Amino acid sequence: MNSKINSSKAPEPVGLYPHARRVGDLLFLSGVGPRERGTKIIPGVEQDKDGKVISYDIEAQCHSVFRNIKYILEDAGSSWDKIIDVTVFLTNMKDDFATYNRIYAEYFKDNQPCRTTVEINCLPTPIGIELKVIATV
Secondary structure, eight states: OEEEEOOSSSOOOSSSOOSEEEETTEEEEOOBOSOOTTSOOOTTEEEOTTSOEEEEOHHHHHHHHHHHHHHHHHHTTOOGGGEEEEEEEESOHHHHHHHHHHHHHHHTSSOOOEEEEEEOSOOSSSOSEEEEEEEEO
16 A cells, blocks of 8 residues: 545645655654644744744644644544654754654653754744654554
């Protein structure tokens, strides 16, 4: 089985890609950010009239990203406890890692997938965190 999956609850992709692809018993999620479905709203992000980020709350973004991942997993017939690998992209490792790591520990205390966390210069939208996930179905 090789199928595309799009969630009815997660935010629409910002490009030409599905939320996830299932290949056999594996589910590969595209990068998931904190946006809300049907809007340009990014929880925890305040922008000026020109779209420049004035301030952001990484904690709010983390919770929103994890919620969006849960939506995609559920719509694909998987679940949080079936996540086996996580790649995390942060735009500000120095300021945000401790908060992100604390929240991550709350969500993954029972299921502990492999994890890689990297700092990147920016993401396609004005967000501070994005996750790439692999799960089983």
